[in-house]
Amino acid sequence: MTTPFSDLDQFIALPRVDGIALSPDGAHVALTVSLLDPDRTAYRRAVWTVPTSGDAGARRLTRSAKGEAGIAFTRSGDLLFVSGRPDADAPEGEAAQLWLLPAAGGEARPVTRLPGGAGGVLATASASDVVALTADLLPTAAAGDRDGAVMRDAALRKRRTDKKVHAILHETYPVRYWDHDLGPDETHVLGLDLAQLRDDALDVPPAGTADGSDNADRSDAAGAADAGAAGATDDAVQPYPAALPTPVDLTPSPGRSLDHVSGGLTPDGRTLVVQVGIPEARGARAAVVAIDVATGTRTVLFADQGIDHEMPSLSHDGTRIAWVRTVKSTPAGAQPQEVWTAELDGSDARRIATDWDRWPSELVFAPDDQAVLATADQDGRAPVFRIPLDGGAVEQLTDDDWAYSNLRVSAATGVVVALRASWAAPLHPVRIDADGVTPLATPAPLPAVPGRLEDVETTAEDGTRVRGWLVLPEGDGPHPLLLWIHGGPLNSWNQWSWRWTPMLAAAQGYAVLLPDPALSTGYGLDFVNRGWNAWGQAPYTDLMAITDAVEARTDIDETRTAAMGGSFGGYMANWVAGHTDRFRAIVTHASLWALEQFAGTTDASEYWQSIFDASGMRENDPHRFVADIVSPMLVIHGDHDYRVPIGEGLRLWSELAEHHAAEDGSMPHRFLYFPDENHWVLQPQHAVIWYQTVFAFLGQHVLGAEWERPELLG
Secondary structure, three states: OOOOOOOHHHHHOOOEEEEEEEOOOOOEEEEEEEEEOOOOOOEEEEEEEEEOOOOOOOEEOOOOOOOEEEEEEOOOOOEEEEEOOOOOOOOOOOOOEEEEEOOOOOOOEEOOOOOOOEEEEEEEOOOOOEEEEEEEEOOOHHHOOHHHHHHHHHHHHHHHHHOOOOOOOOOOOOOEEOOEEOOOOEEEEEEEEHHHOOOHHHOOOOOOOOOOOOOOOOOOHHHHOOHHHHOHHHHOOOOOOOOOOOOEEOOOOOOOOOOOOEEEEOOOOOEEEEEEEEEOOOOEEEEEEEEEOOOOOEEEEEOEOOEEEEEEEEOOOOOEEEEEEEEOOEOOEOOOEEEEEEEOOOOOOEEEOOOOOOOEEEEEEOOOOOEEEEEEOEOOEEOEEEEEOOOOOOEEOOOOOOEEEEEEEOOOOOOEEEEEEEOOEEEEEEEEEOOEEEEOOOOOOOOOOOEEEEEEEEEOOOOOEEEEEEEEEOOOOOEEEEEEEOOOOOOOOOOOOOOOOHHHHHHOOOEEEEEEOOOOOOOOHHHHHOOOOOOOOHHHHHHHHHHHHHHOOOOEEEEEEEEEEEOHHHHHHHHHHOOOOOOOEEEEEOOOOOHHHHHHHOOOHHHHHHHOOHHHHHHOOHHHHHHHOOOOEEEEEEOOOOOOOHHHHHHHHHHHHHHHOOOOOOOOOEEEEEOOOOOOOOOHHHHHHHHHHHHHHHHHHHHOOOOOOOHHHO
8 A cells, every 4th residue: 555655646745734723813724734735746725724722623724826824823813924816906916915804704915016026014003003024125226215116116126027027137146045135126125004994895095085095095005106107107017006105115125134124013013123244245134223213213232242142032012022142153163052131122131041051943922921932953852941031041942753833922912822743643733821722623624643762872982972873774783774864963863844854764674864063053162063073074974873883773774775865964975975985876956065165156155155274175075986986876965055165066077977988978877967956955846856756766776676767868
């Protein structure tokens, strides 16, 4: 009998929870769930609702051909989401907009008509109708008065489209991010007052106009714009609809400062506290600022040379903030991520959790505002922690094998929810109470996996404990072994990934080792720094040590082994290939090959060049050992990968050919190339090809099977 883990077509069709929002009263959560579209080449999100009581099932709220994302609740319980679904009053093919689904029932309605589309909801106010959202505006259009930016943007976009202009003029670094070009537009934060929404019964043209097309009576924002300033008269740009709330630009001329914006609104909606980037020679350092929503006045709260202030979170009463403060890393080592708190005006700033050696991945205030809740990697898990504001000891709230994320809190009722996952189960919603964790209903039922998890560990040469997860397939073995190396490198193998799914390998009969070597998070700062500026040293010896320990088991066949990894894991796969012949095959995906070349061509070169010195970059460069490679290698790369640019894969392939090709050009190696994929390979049909090729390659070299070229590769 086939299962989703033995049949890739079934696997890619499994529904996937990927977002959560909590209603203000804490009574239910909204979930975004990705579903395979009818032609099986993309995923489409829908919104579902689930009661937090745990005593009822999931109910679907939305259904559209374009799907929905970016969910958030207003203070009255209306649901906001971003969608490119058609709007009867908008031109066909319009960019995705912000929509509102009334809590009282009825059809969803659009609340924006932004020419460049709505990015997502940044924050909603708990005691007012103010919403902050992100949106992209062209810099010339946004350079004038903030009230007219949207209309000028519409006119300029139309002119670029009509002239088929795609060129981008850059004036600062960076120019790319992960898989897309930055510019010409820039991320802004817009303010909306949803109280401006008209009741349907009153949705008539404003007074003094015949059909609502003349904006003369509107008091601010788009109605005040001089569309002709950007050629709108010639281009026949329509005025901003009077029935929609007026977007006001809270962040004029932001440059690239809002590429990583996060933050929140005070309950009254008057103040927005956000993380912004302060430009430096290349890139930026993160700062926390407060913006007056009515005037746009900005007050810098925390900004220091050589320090990042990130992840600001507002207390439910709007009087305090919490954030993460980190001194920028250098080749000498990484720095602790400190949790700080302060009054809203920046006074009484102090560090809390001073003895807590963990790196928080999110912060949210507890219902009583006397502590912040955090998630952080720890020992191959990601528990929920409570950090008191008074400087008391950090308390671990969950003590299990799960990784928690997406914490959401209702201050009104004290309900706390989250998503959780492990390598045995994908993301699903839970409620967290003082007496335990309660799984909630999910529209994406947890699949039965073909393997079981064991916690394994060993002791490295320097006496350090090194641990990981071992996924064991059915049967007594001995099983062939796959060493699967995580990316990052500041990362941990602690929760489910749809792109890196060891259970698929378990279904093929492999035991899969998921180790956390030096540089991994969740074991303290010293453990990270064991591999800092020395990627090929302790990380490599840790991997070999734990592989030795696992191969000594009677249920593992040490004669049939392979290694694989992506991103930093691909770097390590390349390093392994040049330093040992113990593996029958090596798979390297989106891998760093020539460090000096990579550091200057990646999308964030200033970071990578700041954490290596010249010696560290040279001594840990895997391409220097290409002549020593013995194991057959499968190289995989996507052309739209800007974090590890395609030049890494091309150079690796060229140098493998230079050193290992026979006179007729044949090699034991192969190169799987995706012209239109990025760092992860996200299109479902390509994920199928990825796994088919990987398992065919491993089958040939590890299991002794005949090479079987995936049919759709021609």
